[in-house]
Amino acid sequence: MAPTKGSAKGASSGGGSSSKPLSSGSRVSKSSKNNVKRPPPKEVKNKARTERENLSKKKKRVYSEAELNLPELNTITPVGVVKPKGKKKGKTFVDDKEGMMTILAMVNAEKEGQIESKMMKARQLEEIREARKKEMEARQAEKKSKLEAAKDSIRNKKKGKGVDKSEPATNGSAKSKPKRKSVAFA
Amino acid sequence: MRPLSETEMKTMFEKLANYTGASLNQLIAPTSEDGTEGERMVFRLQGSRVYYAPLALVNYATSIPRDQLLCIGTQIGKFSKTGRFFLNITSLSVIEKHARFKAWLKPNGVQPFLYGGSVVRAHIGRWSEDCPGSQGIVIYDMNDTPLGFGVTTRSTAEARKLEPTAMVIARQADCGEWLREEDTLFTT
Numbered sequence: 001m002a003p004t005k006g007s008a009k010g011a012s013s014g015g016g017s018s019s020k021p022l023s024s025g026s027r028v029s030k031s032s033k034n035n036v037k038r039p040p041p042k043e044v045k046n047k048a049r050t051e052r053e054n055l056s057k058k059k060k061r062v063y064s065e066a067e068l069n070l071p072e073l074n075t076i077t078p079v080g081v082v083k084p085k086g087k088k089k090g091k092t093f094v095d096d097k098e099g100m101m102t103i104l105a106m107v108n109a110e111k112e113g114q115i116e117s118k119m120m121k122a123r124q125l126e127e128i129r130e131a132r133k134k135e136m137e138a139r140q141a142e143k144k145s146k147l148e149a150a151k152d153s154i155r156n157k158k159k160g161k162g163v164d165k166s167e168p169a170t171n172g173s174a175k176s177k178p179k180r181k182s183v184a185f186a
Numbered sequence: 187m188r189p190l191s192e193t194e195m196k197t198m199f200e201k202l203a204n205y206t207g208a209s210l211n212q213l214i215a216p217t218s219e220d221g222t223e224g225e226r227m228v229f230r231l232q233g234s235r236v237y238y239a240p241l242a243l244v245n246y247a248t249s250i251p252r253d254q255l256l257c258i259g260t261q262i263g264k265f266s267k268t269g270r271f272f273l274n275i276t277s278l279s280v281i282e283k284h285a286r287f288k289a290w291l292k293p294n295g296v297q298p299f300l301y302g303g304s305v306v307r308a309h310i311g312r313w314s315e316d317c318p319g320s321q322g323i324v325i326y327d328m329n330d331t332p333l334g335f336g337v338t339t340r341s342t343a344e345a346r347k348l349e350p351t352a353m354v355i356a357r358q359a360d361c362g363e364w365l366r367e368e369d370t371l372f373t374t
Binding site for chain 1: 188190191195196200208210214215226316318321343
């Protein structure tokens with residue numbers, strides 16, 4: 001361990017000594033360049049970091065894919081393969097009151113609608129049935145009245161003829177009776 | 187034991203809403219008699235069975251191993267393997283408080299019903315007006331004791347015209363199940 005440390009130190013010291021002459025050399029070259037006439041250096045004031053211009057970062061232009069003219073890849077991904085990132089795996093449990101309430105409200109509204117529609121349907125059917133029943137009754141009554149009218153008319157006819165024809169009618173029936181064929185045992 | 191997922195919750199509520207009215211939200215957010223918010227009640231799934239219990243009790247139950255936990259709170263019903271939900275007779279106490287349609291049985295109809303029979307028209311003492319056909323209905327005896335629940339086969343108006351022996355309510359669950367199904371009532 002110790003010797004390596006020592007060697008490292010030595011190397012570093014050696015390096016430092018070798019760099020000095022190099023730097024002096026560069027100075028020499030600079031001095032030679034100084035002979036060329038140049039305009040005096042202007043003082044360029046660096047603007048402070050807190051300056052407004054420096055503070056506002058320049059936005060880099062963001063290229064859209066269409067602008068880049070990239071060759072298109074086969075971007076079709078099967079439906080089952082891609083899964084949304086950051087989403088919980090498996091079941092999502094409902095344990096909070098609000099979640100349960102929303103589900104319940106949805107279910108309740110649905111059921112309410114169903115029952116309402118069922119009742120409406122039943123009522124409509126009932127109305128139709130009632131109407132049909134009434135119609136049937138009306139028809140029956142009409143038939144009955146017709147029958148009654150017919151009966152009455154027959155009765156009236158009979159009554160009209162009745163006074164003078166009642167006797168002949170009875171006579172006729174009496175006369176017709178003997179005409180009937182009869183079988184008798186001797 | 188775990189909370190119900192969204193779909194499970196929906197299927198369960200759909201079943202419950204067959205029998206109950208809008209007051210069903212009292213199940214989730216019960217209010218005590220003085221109007222303040224009551225104890226928080228939750229649904230939990232243990233095996234295939236759904237239980238309805240106060241949250242505090244559920245929290246206590248976490249100390250019991252899952253396979254040794256037989257029942258907690260009130261059992262509402264069970265999920266079949268295909269994902270359908272069946273209400274159990276144990277849920278009667280929950281349903282009957284919020285029942286939408288009710289039917290009251292005459293004393294001579296109580297026994298046939300408790301032995302698992304359906305309800306015939308002659309056995310009905312009275313029932314809610316305007317009840318449509320194939321609608322969940324809670325069945326009581328004439329002293330307002332809940333006996334079970336079923337599904338109407340005809341609407342009230344139609345049922346009036348039926349002959350006395352015609353079936354008007356198909357039985358879904360009755361209190362006789364406490365004895366008849368004793369062995370399987372709580373098995374998962």
